[in-house]
Amino acid sequence: MRRVRTALRFVASVLMVSGALLVLDATTTLLWQEPISWGIAKTRQSDLERELAGMAGDGGGDFAAAAARLADRVERGRALGRISMPTLRRSFVMVQGVGTSALRKGPGHYSDTPLPGQRGTVAVAGHRTTYLAPFRTIDRLRRGQPLVLEMPYGRFVYRVEKRRIVPPTATEVTRRVGHDRLVLTACHPLYSAAQRIVVFGRLERAEPLPT
Numbered sequence: 177m178r179r180v181r182t183a184l185r186f187v188a189s190v191l192m193v194s195g196a197l198l199v200l201d202a203t204t205t206l207l208w209q210e211p212i213s214w215g216i217a218k219t220r221q222s223d224l225e226r227e228l229a230g231m232a233g234d235g236g237g238d239f240a241a242a243a244a245r246l247a248d249r250v251e252r253g254r255a256l257g258r259i260s261m262p263t264l265r266r267s268f269v270m271v272q273g274v275g276t277s278a279l280r281k282g283p284g285h286y287s288d289t290p291l292p293g294q295r296g297t298v299a300v301a302g303h304r305t306t307y308l309a310p311f312r313t314i315d316r317l318r319r320g321q322p323l324v325l326e327m328p329y330g331r332f333v334y335r336v337e338k339r340r341i342v343p344p345t346a347t348e349v350t351r352r353v354g355h356d357r358l359v360l361t362a363c364h365p366l367y368s369a370a371q372r373i374v375v376f377g378r379l380e381r382a383e384p385l386p387t
Contacts (some may be wrong), residue, residue, distance in 0.1 A: 210306045211279070220281040224269035226253040231328045233385050236241040239293025242329035247291055253278045256285055257292075257327040259310075261317065267311045270325075271335060274301045283310050289350050292325045293382060296352040301361045312363040312374050315339070323358055323377045330384055334358045334377030342372050349374045358365040 182335040198380040199277040211300035226309075250256055252273035260267040283302035317323075323334040334357070341364055342349060351357055364373035 201361050210309075211283075211355045213306040214308055215258060217280060217282065224271065225231070225282055225314060228258065228269050228328075231255065233328055234289055237384055239330050239382055240295070243291035243293040243327070246328060247272075247287075250286065253281065257325055259283050260324040260326070261314070261321075262315050263318075263321045264316060264322065266310065266313070268308065270300060279303055280307045282308065286350060292358075292379075293330060295356060297327070297350050297356075298358045299361065300358070301352040304362045304364075304366055308314055309355065314360055314362060315364075315373055317375050322380075323360070323375075325358065328385075330357075333380045335380050337376045337378050340374045340376070342374055344369065344372055346372065346374075349376075355379065 201323075201383050213384050214337055227312075227361075236294070239301060246256070250272045253271055253344055254276065256272045259270045263270045268282045270283045270285055271278050271281050273287050279301065283300050286299035286301065291297040292298055296354040304312045317339065319336050319338065321336045325332045325334070325335060331371045337357075340349070349361065358379070360375040361372050363369045
C-alpha cells in the first residue's frame with residue numbers, strides 16, 4: 177500500500193509540473209510568442225546573418241539588373257536581404273520564398289513578385305506568433321513611417337501609406353500599381369489565419385551601398 181501511495185504522489189507531482197509548464201507556455205505565447213519556435217528561428221537567423229554577410233555586393237547603380245541577377249542565383253529559403261521597421265525596432269534577415277520551411281527562418285519574399293529596384297510591387301510575408309514573430313506588431317505601423325529593405329546591391333526606403341484587412345484569397349494586394357511599392361502580409365487576427373493584415377508602403381528613395 178505504501179508503494180502505491182508513493183507512486184500516486186509521484187504521478188500527481190508529474191501531472192502538476194506538466195500542467196504548470198503547459199500554462200506557462202500558453203501564457204508566454206499569448207503575451208510574447210511561442211518560445212520553442214522562437215529558439216529554432218533565432219538559430220536560423222544567426223545562420224542567415226552569416227550567409228548575408230558573405231554575399232558580395234553588387235553595386236554600379238543599375239538596381240534592376242542587379243536585382244535580376246540576385247533573383248537568378250538565390251534559392252528558396254536562402255538569405256536575400258534585410259527588412260527593417262525602425263519605428264517598431266524590428267530587423268530581420270529576409271529569405272527567398274514564402275513556403276512553410278522558408279517562413280520558419282524569417283520574413284519571406286514572394287518569389288513571384290519583383291525585388292527592390294525592379295518595377296512593381298515587392299511583397300514580403302511573415303509570422304505574427306511563431307518563429308520569432310517578425311510581423312507581430314505590424315498593426316502598429318502608421319502612415320508615413322519608414323520600412324527599409326537592404327539588399328546586397330542597394331538600400332530601399334519605403335513610407336507606409338495604409339493598412340488593410342483582407343481575406344486570405346485577396347491576391348490582388350500584390351498586383352502592380354502606378355508606383356513602386358512594398359506590401360507586408362501576415363495572418364490576422366493574432367492566433368488565427370482567418371484573415372490577412374496587409375501594410376502598403378510607397379518607395380521614397382533608392383540608395384547605392386556605401387563603397
